[in-house]
Amino acid sequence: MKLKNKILGAAALLTVLLTGTVKAQVGKPFIHDPSTIAECDGKYYTFGTGGGGLISEDGWSWNSGAVRPGGGAAPDVIKIGDRYLVVYGSTGGGLGGGHDGRINTMWTKSLDPKSPDFKFSESNVVASSANMEDNDAIDPGLLLDPTDGRLWLSYGTYFGFIRLVELDPKTGKRVEGNKAINVAIDCEASDLMYHDGWYYLLGTHGTCCDGANSTYNIVVGRSKKVTGPYLDNMGRDMIEGGGKMVVAAGGRITGPGHFGRFIVGNGIEKMSCHYEADLEQSGRSVLAIRPLLWKNGWPYAGDNFKEGTYEIESERRGYALELVVDFVRMAGGMRGFGRNTDEPIKPVASQELADVIKTWPEGKINVRIGDYMFRPHQKWTITAAPNAGGYLGAPYYKIVIAGTDRALAATAEGEVETVPAFTGAPEQLWRIDQLTDGTYRIMPKIVPNSKEQLVLVSSGDSTPTLAPFDMNSDNSKWNFKAH
């Protein structure tokens, strides 16, 4: 009977590990060719092909409701000063049967249709293509160069070259006398970004608009100059079709395209795109928000957090977050030297929750960080907290000891503890962001009686606490390991 229980327990754990799910976004996040996500008065916005777009109160649940005049296709948005510059292609891309395209810009002080500042200026044509020239003026992407404040626009499709022009960040118009240059071929939905001395040109490769069969994927090249040449990791120019993969299909979502970058803060970046088809959602085109990571100077899409049971490992020492409970020894010890090596080999059962839980206190239990021994007091099951909302790209999570409802919580003293049962209180809700280096930041939704934003940190190798996040310190970083 005991053996059966253990098998069932192991099977249950395995099931959790294997069925951990990742959703794109919740609500009705249906969109094609989304613009870079913009924040306005605490809400998030993205616009798509056609006149509409999506709004989110928290960055996790998205629904239609955003409004953009001009129609057309594949817009982009950037905030400059206290205004938003919206850019879109009004024709081209085969819309209407041709490649005579126009890129338009217009300003608004608010993206909220209910705001009195929601007024769009007259649009300016800043780039165009005509008469079957080797370009298709659609799919714009904007970059405000953080080094000098200059504003750049890339645009184009598979129909010829991706081109780059300069705009005036004060007017949104084309800089007088500026001549377009070619920066890439054989991609579309380009975008630009700057990181650590490099300019990056993102392009969407593959085939769009074919549902589950769309092969869209996002690739990148980089250059020391915004004008290029943009080379991939093999030194191949994007004008030769080069590009290093940023994100491709995976899971049951296929066809990522139309990259956008959103910097949350130092070390925390997100990328937005659409997936051509989410097979869990009728194969519709959906908005996706994923962590944006960097490795050896190249960006790539991180994975949204997968629900499951994990060791929570400190980046500082490599120890594991655990309950402060008595260590319960497993049966047996060292087998000893000189024993008969021909004795039958048999597995040794792992320590199970039922073996130890009666030794644990029933009330609050503090936490510490210790050597990971795959013991029950070190295994944390992390799932999206029901009806708790979220933040940009993910839901709030509850973090409980596996097999129990004992939940990790922030205290009013700025420490962490576990409470016997998860109640949904905000100090028991956790935000998990993958950092640009691939480690994670773990942050309570609130710290009781505090307005400070604190995160889980290692104050010593074996001692956790809450403190301001510091991207430059391994104290602020954690890893989730599924064993």
Next chain:
Amino acid sequence: MNIKHKTLFLVVSSVILVGLALPGYSATPKKGKAKTISTAVISDTARTIAPYFSPATAKKMTPDSKGFIQRWLLLEPINKPNRGNTVFTDSYLRTNFSMEYFPNQFTVLPKNGDKVKVGEQELTWHALESSLFNVKLFRFAYGLRKQYYGVIFWAVTVVNSPQEMKNVRMAVGSNSASMWWLNGKEAVLLSGDRRMVADDCVSPRLTLNKGKNIIRGVVINGPGMSDFCVRLLDEKGQPIKNLTITYE
């Protein structure tokens, strides 16, 4: 987003027929040896194959600075209606690339101006030099006022090697699918709805003969900007440039 992937404008392209224009390369094109990649936008709204091509000459020509072959004999596009490129599976391509479109298509070394009959079409071979590293077949067809969607292009060139070279690989990129041969032997097949990426597909190890070698290729496309690029790599993966390229 590009709606071209969803819609083939065959109706439009099919009315663009032979004989509507002067030879496309009448304008004086930019000529020279190893062309480097230029980012300058060139005016190309006139319906001509210039500035993408110039007539091939008898002057000595080597691959460009990165080894790309720019001198080719190109056959005007064969009508091959396909509403999309999703049909370009390996088996479809092998079937359709092995069909006979014109006599001796796998052996002929045509001359500039030679004509062949493909069904009801009379098509002309053009000896050209690309001003870019790649050969923009779309611009070739468009500039000559031929149909440019739903097409098959044949290309031939002659690579002259100063000595026998073993363990050579042919590196190809094409939009869309294509198949390539060296001296009559299949070198590489690029299947699916492809975009042209330099060194996208690379052949197994081949041997370049001392003297003349013939590279032959066929590119198929439904809707899309057909083009290709070809270069030869040595056993270390470096482009081979000590070759001369002729067309006869």
